[in-house]
Amino acid sequence: MKSLWHKSLILSLITIFFLASFLPLNRAEAAQDSLNIEADAAILVEAKTGKILYQKNIDTVLGIASMTKMMTEYLLLEAIKEKRVKWDQEYTVSDYVYKISQNRKLSNVPLRKDGKYTVRELYEAMAIYSANGATVAIAEIVAGSEENFVKMMNEKAEQLGLKDYKFVNATGLNNRDLQGLHPAGSDENAENVMSARAVATLAYHLLNEYPEILETASIPKKTFREGTDDEIKMDNWNWMLPGLVYSYEGVDGIKTGYTEFAGYCFTGTAERNGIRFITVVMNAKTDGKGTYKARFEETRKLLDYGFSNYSMKELYPAGYQIKGKSTLPVTKGKEKSVQIETKKPLSVVVKNGQEKSWEPIYVIDKKKLTKEGELTAPVKKGEKVGYMTVKYKGEDDYGYLTSEGEKAVQVDLVVSKDVEKANWFVLTIRGIGGLFSDVWTSVAKTVKGWF
Known part of the structure; x- marks a missing residue:
């Protein structure tokens, strides 16, 4: 009797698991x-x-x-x-x-x-x-x-x-x-x-x-x-x-x-x-x-x-910056970094109530950067350094008809102000400072190794 009960329980669990495996498909078909x-x-x-x-x-x-x-x-x-x-x-x-x-x-x-x-x-x-x-x-x-x-x-x-x-x-x-x-x-x-x-x-x-x-x-x-x-x-x-x-x-x-x-x-x-x-x-x-x-x-x-x-909604205005990701380092400039921002507003076709299902993403043009990932001065205000697009994080994302259409959902990223090239004196002092910094770092590592 106990053996029969165990068999019935196992059969019921298998049936439930089998039916459950089809639920996502059925939900997708229903959608x-x-x-x-x-x-x-x-x-x-x-x-x-x-x-x-x-x-x-x-x-x-x-x-x-x-x-x-x-x-x-x-x-x-x-x-x-x-x-x-x-x-x-x-x-x-x-x-x-x-x-x-x-x-x-x-x-x-x-x-x-x-x-x-x-x-x-x-x-x-x-x-x-x-x-x-x-x-x-x-x-x-x-x-x-x-x-x-x-x-x-x-x-x-x-x-x-x-x-x-x-x-x-x-x-x-x-x-x-x-x-x-x-x-x-x-x-x-x-x-x-x-x-x-x-x-x-x-x-x-x-x-x-x-x-x-x-x-x-x-x-x-x-x-x-x-x-x-x-x-x-x-x-x-x-x-x-x-x-x-x-x-x-x-x-x-x-x-x-x-x-x-x-x-x-x-x-x-x-x-x-x-x-x-x-x-x-x-x-x-x-x-x-x-x-x-x-x-x-x-x-x-x-x-x-x-x-x-x-509806077509403007999710991000012109001049928009992603918090913590809107600064690029600059080499040979009077300033060591510069802010970047969107050149124009970015509008997206949005389903009602899903405004927060979109995530902004920066795509930086690597051709604009040095091997160390820096812009090289001089840099002009409004200079394009990449683009910002968006990623949909909600359900039922069927994509786009064409890659060209997908590109329409992006706006240029530009430099927010001019960064002039530093003069030879400043660059020389920075070079000397960098040299001493490297030496000091090397000495510190050596001394640390003694202990």
Whole structure:
């Protein structure tokens, strides 16, 4: 009887230990799913730094549909910046673009076979109405052919540090929708794919390098070729824009997407009270079923969470000094040390109540110091000697999209005042004093050794 009791006790303890070993994992999973985002993948990012605030399956490779057009926009805006393309230059419609643009089952503005269109007209049709024929036209303008453009897309993705991606066309359509004219090198049923992290990273670069995209992406309605026989009303597919069905305060971009393969997708952005967020939802659903409104409902959850829980706060003012760590020794100077401080304020996206979860850290530029770790006089006030960054000590630290974004969370460390070089007499006296000090130290050690 006693033996049976011991066996039961041991079995109970083993069971408790086994279940307890899963508790941290379950807590982590619960934290990840706290927003109940109904999508195959989702991410919430602070737009200035690329700080990830929420993530769900962000490294899973999925279809992206017309969110592809963000890369097409990037390459066009880059070409315009480099003056390889001009907004007012005209494009003559190719046979391929003509065929694609006539398919009204797809999002399109029909283009005349003998028509000429400006780059800006085509860009607006793509950015507002997701017009696929216009998108292929832009690819031809920038690269000569869609095939060449797709090579540029993949090369640019690599340059931007994206991972988990593959572009097979400029539009995001399934290749089969391109009527046998899809770019060579990919399957006839292939589609563009990316991870949510990669999509968010692309959006981050697009917004920070070409913020003017929002001027067009935020237009809820516009008429293509207004006042002509070819005029077509273009309603923005982003129904979260002000005045549209799922209007959300602050939303001004960026790109929706849908194919049967990708499901309902959306890369959104919104700004309020000095903070901007980027969101991505992929294959969004309502009650397990993909619906048009699902991508906006799930995006709303992400934005509500972001704006309710986070704000951009100045944690450290200009002239800030870490106690006990803000002095650097100086050699050959009239003074033997100098104070260092931050040149500008340092602001960080902070979750409510977690201001004290951040720790300031100095990173001194070793190239500025001697082998003994000293600055060499003369030293000028305002001279940069390193930078101050911060380390988050709280929970759920998902990191940043890019190393460049992480660098945005740092400010220069500078010298607080001039330190002039000491004259030869002072340096000589110091040298003599140092010599006697060394001799005295040596003698003291010798005498101590006698005893």
